[in-house]
Amino acid sequence: MSRPSHGGATDERLTRAVHDVLARQGLERLTIRAVATAAGCTTGLVMHRFPNRRALLLHARRTMHENARARVEAIEAAAPDPRTALRDVLRNGLSLDEPTTDASVVWVGFLAASVTDPELTAEHRAHNASWRQRITRLVASAAPDWPAERVRTVAYALVAMVEGAAALATADPDTFTPAEQTGLLDATLAAHGLA
Amino acid sequence: MSRPSHGGATDERLTRAVHDVLARQGLERLTIRAVATAAGCTTGLVMHRFPNRRALLLHARRTMHENARARVEAIEAAAPDPRTALRDVLRNGLSLDEPTTDASVVWVGFLAASVTDPELTAEHRAHNASWRQRITRLVASAAPDWPAERVRTVAYALVAMVEGAAALATADPDTFTPAEQTGLLDATLAAHGLA
DNA sequence: CCACCTCCGTAACAACTGTTACGGTAACAA
DNA sequence: TTGTTACCGTAACAGTTGTTACGGAGGTGG
Numbered sequence: 001m002s003r004p005s006h007g008g009a010t011d012e013r014l015t016r017a018v019h020d021v022l023a024r025q026g027l028e029r030l031t032i033r034a035v036a037t038a039a040g041c042t043t044g045l046v047m048h049r050f051p052n053r054r055a056l057l058l059h060a061r062r063t064m065h066e067n068a069r070a071r072v073e074a075i076e077a078a079a080p081d082p083r084t085a086l087r088d089v090l091r092n093g094l095s096l097d098e099p100t101t102d103a104s105v106v107w108v109g110f111l112a113a114s115v116t117d118p119e120l121t122a123e124h125r126a127h128n129a130s131w132r133q134r135i136t137r138l139v140a141s142a143a144p145d146w147p148a149e150r151v152r153t154v155a156y157a158l159v160a161m162v163e164g165a166a167a168l169a170t171a172d173p174d175t176f177t178p179a180e181q182t183g184l185l186d187a188t189l190a191a192h193g194l195a
Numbered sequence: 196m197s198r199p200s201h202g203g204a205t206d207e208r209l210t211r212a213v214h215d216v217l218a219r220q221g222l223e224r225l226t227i228r229a230v231a232t233a234a235g236c237t238t239g240l241v242m243h244r245f246p247n248r249r250a251l252l253l254h255a256r257r258t259m260h261e262n263a264r265a266r267v268e269a270i271e272a273a274a275p276d277p278r279t280a281l282r283d284v285l286r287n288g289l290s291l292d293e294p295t296t297d298a299s300v301v302w303v304g305f306l307a308a309s310v311t312d313p314e315l316t317a318e319h320r321a322h323n324a325s326w327r328q329r330i331t332r333l334v335a336s337a338a339p340d341w342p343a344e345r346v347r348t349v350a351y352a353l354v355a356m357v358e359g360a361a362a363l364a365t366a367d368p369d370t371f372t373p374a375e376q377t378g379l380l381d382a383t384l385a386a387h388g389l390a
Numbered sequence: 391c392c393a394c395c396t397c398c399g400t401a402a403c404a405a406c407t408g409t410t411a412c413g414g415t416a417a418c419a420a
Numbered sequence: 421t422t423g424t425t426a427c428c429g430t431a432a433c434a435g436t437t438g439t440t441a442c443g444g445a446g447g448t449g450g
Contacts, residue, residue: 026310027222032438043438044399053438105310112307114366115221115300125367132370154386156371157356157379164359171309171319175327176351184352191349191386227408238408239429248408 011059013039014049018060023102027109032056058119061110065127068103072134082141083194086158089138090185093162095169096178104166128159135159142194154192161188206254208234209244213255218297222304227251253314256305260322263298267329277336278389281353284333285380288357290364291373299361323354330354337389349387356383 017039021030032053036043050056072089079085095101114120136155143151165184169176189195212234216225227248231238245251267284274280290296309315331350338346360379364371384390 024310027307028311031436033436042399045397047439048398108303109307109310111362111366112222112304115219115304116223121366125370128363128367129370153378153382156375157383157386160359160363160379161352161356161383162359163363164355164357167306167362168323168355168358171306171316172323175320175324180351183348184355187348188352188356188383188386191352191383191388193386226406228406237429240427242409243428 010045010049012063013041014046014056015060015063018057019064019102019106022106022109026105027112030057030109030113054117054119057110057113057117058123061120061123064103064106065123068127069130076134076138082138086135086138086142086194087185087189089134090158090162090189091182093166094178094181094185095166095173095176096181100166101170101173104170107163108167108170132156132159139194154194157192158188161185205240205244207258208236209241209251210255210258213252214259214297214301217301217304221300222307225252225304225308249312249314252305252308252312253318256315256318259298259301260318263322264325271329271333277333281330281333281337281389282380282384284329285353285357285384286377288361289373289376289380290361290368290371291376295361296365296368299365302358303362303365327351327354334389349389352387353383356380 014035017035018030020038021034025034032043032046035056036046039046046056050059072092075088075092076085079088092100095104110120111124114124132155135158136152139155139158140146140148140151143154146154162185165176165181169181186195209230212230213225215233216229220229227238227241230251231241234241241251245254267287270283270287271280274283287295290299305315306319309319327350330353331347334350334353335341335343335346338349341349357380360371360376364376381390
C-alpha cells in the first residue's frame, strides 16, 4: 500500500531523482529502478510511496511546478520595475545555465510523456495556464495603455518564443547559446515595444 | 542481416508506421512490435530491414526531414511574394491541422529521444540548421535593406516562436487553436515589421 | 521484556523489450 | 523438374519492465 501523506523529505528526494533521470537519461530510461538508484534507495521505497509509476511522475511534475512557481515569484518580486520583471521572468524560462537547461530537457520529456497520460496533460495545461496568466499580467503592467487583446496576444507570443528557444537550446546549445537566447528575447521585446 | 538498399516501398511503410506510433502512442510506446503492427507486418520484417531499433528511428527521422523539406519547398515556390513565402512557410511549422499537429507531436517525441541518442541529436541539428537557413533567407528577401545581423536575429526569433507555439498546441489545442497560432505568428511578423 | 507498528529492502512474478536464429514460401533461372 | 535466392513470418532467447508479496530492522508504548 502507498502512504503519500508521510515523509516529505523522501518525497522530495524522489522528485529530484525523477528530475535528474529525466534530464540526464531521457524519458526512455525513466524507469522506477533508475529513479530508485538516483535517489539512493530501492524500488521498494518508491512503490511504497506511490501506488504506481504514473503517480510518481505526476507527483514529481506537480512538485517541480510548485518549485518553478516559487522561483519565478521571487524573481518577479526582486525586479525594480515592470519591464525588468517581465524580462527577468521570461529569461528564467530559457536554457541559460545547467539548472535551467535541465529544466528544459525535463519539460520536453514530460511533454512527450503527456501523449499517453491524460493526467500529465492536464497538469501541463494547468501550469501553462498559470504561466501565461503571469506573463499576461506582466505585459499589462509593462504597457498599461494597451488594449487587453493586444496584451494577451503579445504575452502568448512571448511565451511561445521562450518555450521554443529553450527547447531548441537543449538539442543545439552551440547555436542557441545563452547570449543568443537572451538576444532573441530582447529583440522580441523590442519589436513589441517592450524594451 | 539487414538489406537497407532494397524495397523502398517497405521502408516508406515502416517510416510512416514510426510516425503514426510516435504521434498517437508517444515515445514510451514506440516499440518495434508497435511499429510492426502499425505497418501491418511482423518484427521479422523490421529487423530484416534495419540492424536495430536506433537505426530504424534514425532512418525514419531522416525520411521525415526530407519529406518536410520537399513540402516546404513547394509552399515557398507557390508564394507570390517574399513576405507571403515567409509567412506560409512559417505557418507550415505550426500545429494547424491533423497532419501538422501529428508532425509536432513527432517532433517533440524525437527531441525527447535525442537525449540519449547522439545520432538523433546530430540529425536534429542538421535539419534545424537547414530550417534556420531557409527562414533567414526568406527574412532577407522580405526585408532586403536590413543588416545581416538583424535578419539573422529576427529569423531565429521567428523559428523559436513557431516551434514553441507548435509544441504548446500539441498539449493544449483548445488554448492554442489554429486561429490563435496564426494570430501569434502574424502579430510577431507585424512587430518585426514584416507584415 | 514484549507486542506492535512503521518503514523499506529482498526477491520474485508475469509481461514486455530488443534481438537472433530458423524455416518456409514464392519467384526466377536452367 | 530442380536449385537458388530474396523475402519475411515464427518462435525463441536473455534481459528489463512495472508491480506484488514477504520479511526483517528499528523504534514505541505498555
